[in-house]
Amino acid sequence: MFESAELGHEIDRKTFQKEVPALRAALLDVQYDLLEKREFPIVILVSGVDGSGKSETINLLYSWMDPRHISTLAFAEPTDEERERPFMWRYWRALPAKGKIGIFAGSWYSQPIADRIQKKMKRAEMEETLDEINRFEAMLVNEGALVLKFWFHLSREGQKTRLKAMEKDPRTAWRVTKASWDRLKTYDDLQAVAGHVLRVTNTAHAPWTIIEGTDDNYRSLTVGHIVRDTIRKHLAQTTRGSVPVAPPIVPAIDKRSVLTELDLSQKIDKKSYEKELAKWQGKLSQLMRDPRFQKNHSLIVAFEGSDAAGKGGSIRRIVAPMDARQYQIIPVAAPTDEERAQPYLWRFWRHIPRKGRAAIFDRTWYGRVLVERVEGFCSEADWLRAYAEINDFEHGLVESGAIVIKFWLQISKEEQLRRFKERENRVQTLQDH
């Protein structure tokens, strides 16, 4: 698949210089449009072989556009804060807000490709990872993002020539390291793995563009044109988020559901309750201090249920035996404006705890398929796709060692009314103090 990027594309200096002014003006134009509307972010992935002009292209985009609204994230070694959280956490935290352009120099593709070349990852794992990536990108696109994926290619000979040329030039010599030459040895492996990765992740919603990296002018103009045209097109579209979603697997045409079938009359007497509570709180306290928990796990507890179902009280009893320094309770209310400028799940990702810590969510990411769905705060397509996105989110958590526990607290309509009245009286009593 890389053959078509070894055709020796070239653009002469004169043509290049003639084209650039209009291109720059147009790029600035679309960028300001993007910024003014603040409707969606641009995610640009820059990947490919060493010496193919990746960083040159990024720097060029900065000089052609307004660099104040572009950010570039390089993902070298993860920091310890990143290492103790799910693989995708560092990418979530780096996502550009609506109206902004985020360039990923290295991305969610880098680690899997490197691991596969070094045979640290099995074929089946790789397939699973690529599936997850496809779903992650579909989510971004459905959230309105424009995802542009560039792969910069060089033939083996081309790479050798470029590395030599870079080594000769004092301005670029520092960038050619032993690792660069080492990677030339694994050229064929990279081609094989990358070829497969690009094929599998070349989706309709987030397609790849392979750029021949040999000629600077050709490479620059091509990227410039694509960035200009795709943003322009995206700005002109009135509907965004186009990845179709499958309907729920289990149809429900009667009114029966897991909830209607619940036995709400279950009871426990006060004495047993207190005895059992103390026993289980003690166990929880011990487990939270277990060195294996501290080292390998985090705890995520999610509470959902109607108002007055007892979420607050349950949370109080769960955290009672914990050390306050170990947990965080996240009351989920209306999103802040920074949260609104990001994909829906971003506001939950930001609270994912480190190893040895717990996060207890009072209302959760299920809000999308509950209150938002019921109140019409989001479109049908949005809540429909949320089921799969939530599965992916929780899968990522569990994969990273998190223990994810979800509670739905159910009460009857009558009981809810009784509790509302009780609360009303309590507030009255407080105010009378």
Added chain:
Amino acid sequence: MFESAELGHEIDRKTFQKEVPALRAALLDVQYDLLEKREFPIVILVSGVDGSGKSETINLLYSWMDPRHISTLAFAEPTDEERERPFMWRYWRALPAKGKIGIFAGSWYSQPIADRIQKKMKRAEMEETLDEINRFEAMLVNEGALVLKFWFHLSREGQKTRLKAMEKDPRTAWRVTKASWDRLKTYDDLQAVAGHVLRVTNTAHAPWTIIEGTDDNYRSLTVGHIVRDTIRKHLAQTTRGSVPVAPPIVPAIDKRSVLTELDLSQKIDKKSYEKELAKWQGKLSQLMRDPRFQKNHSLIVAFEGSDAAGKGGSIRRIVAPMDARQYQIIPVAAPTDEERAQPYLWRFWRHIPRKGRAAIFDRTWYGRVLVERVEGFCSEADWLRAYAEINDFEHGLVESGAIVIKFWLQISKEEQLRRFKERENRVQTLQDH
């Protein structure tokens, strides 16, 4: 000064149990008031000797109040992301938003006290640090925060007795480590250092409260009462931020200033400009890659000046020789709602770069004493104190190894008008495309 906390205060179980229900109700009451008004945050510092009931008290506050709006931060070893930034960065990032309660189990006092006991910090350095802490807390208070500082005390014998009792109880035995017993050996040193620290930092705006830690009931009720009363009082106050500020040192009764005296006719011819620019860009590029910069420094460049003064163009030329992965440009616009819920400087602290990285601010923290002052967006007291707060902020940056460079770009009124007109035409040309 700790003698008055060795009086053997005690409250019997019956009195305690009689008092608690009303105290809990009142605490919940003030907490909901606080939350509803969202006017200021509560910062509670919990410090003191080991075994004096610090974590018990924190956990008790959680059980008495609504734990969903309290967060507790423990500051053990800094993460690598924290280590590469100024000392205070980790505390800034942990500050509670308006309406919330943030408990600091360990705080900006912990490291200095520990360092001083171990003689890692000289007396003069300690004094300087305490001065900085006083000014930091004055800033918090002036931003509206209620700062409550508790020191939990035990006599030497009392500490021994408590550690032994904790060791016996299987629920608390895990908390008594070798380090706890070791610290008993340095009991006198801690008393001497802490005594001094508390005296110097016992300010009118952020006073200390020493709590005798021996009797659980006394300790719990005292803290509960203080938290209730001070929050209640703070809620009732209509004016907040009471630390007086000194007026500017240099009076200016004529209209002369550094800016009016500038020679705005300075010129450089195009040829020299291009030659010099290339030369200095080359040097900058080299310096940014210097291993000493990578390891020990970060770069913070601040741009201020009137509209059309050339900030954007200067930034473009500064970043041109840099690698896009190494820097971030921060265009300072209106604060987000998360930023508005924090002290003024918080929105700049969050962008402070790691070692080896650069942050370029297009407009800066000087906004407080420029646009906000001129447009009346903040009170006179607010911008007056900002001068000192900014000095402290920049001092902290420099202390951490950051290279801070600030540019004011000045043009004449006539030149500004000329440039505005030029821009208008350019936009017109773009739109005609």
